[in-house]
Amino acid sequence: RILFDNAHDMIQSVAPDGRFIFANSAWMKTLGYTPDDLKTITMFDIIHPDCKDHCAAAFQRVMSGEAVDNVEATFISKDGRKIEVEGSVNVRFIGGRVVATQGIFRDITQRKKAAEQLAGLLRDVTRAKTEWEMTFNNSMEIIILLDKDLNIIKHNKRFADFVGLPPQELPG
Secondary structure (H helix, E strand, O other), rough: OHHHHOOOOEEEEEOOOOOOEEEEEHHHHHHHHHHHHHHOOOOOEEOOOOHHHHHHHHHHHHHOOOEEEEEEEEEEOOOEEEEEEEEEEEEEEEOOEEEEEEEEEOHHHHHHHHHHHHHHHHHHHHHHHHHHHHHHHHHHOOOOOEEOOEEEEOOHHHHHHOOOHHHHHOOO
C-alpha cells in the first residue's frame, strides 16, 4: 500500500463499465481530481476526444484479457489541461471473471513538448541549410571553403567553371 501511495506514476483501477475503483495520490495530484470526483466520473470522462476511439479499442483488448503496453493517450485534468500519458494496462480476473483493469501511466507532456520543439528546430535548420546551399551554389561570385591546411572542402559552381575543372576533382 505504501508503494502504491508513494509512486510517482499514476496508478488506477477501473471497473469493466469504466467506473474508477481507485487511483493513487500521484493520479489525483496530476489530474486534480478528488476521491469524491472518482465516484461520479468514468475513465471515458478523462480521455481527450481525439483519443477516445483509440482508448476504447485498447480498453476492449484489455477486457478480453490482453495486456496493453506502451499505450499513449491524452487525459484531461479537472481544470481542463491536456496531460499526455503513456502506460500499461492489464486485467484482473477473479474466479475467471473480469473484475477490473489495472493501469499505470506516466506524464509525458514535457517530453512531447520537447519533441515538438526539437522537430520545429530541425525543420528550421533544414530550411536554413537549403537556403544557404541555394545561395552558395547560385552565387555569381567565386566561393571556396578551405580547411586549416588550405585544402578545398567546398566550392560553388562558379569556381569550378572559373578553373575549368570538373567539380568532383576540386575537393582536397
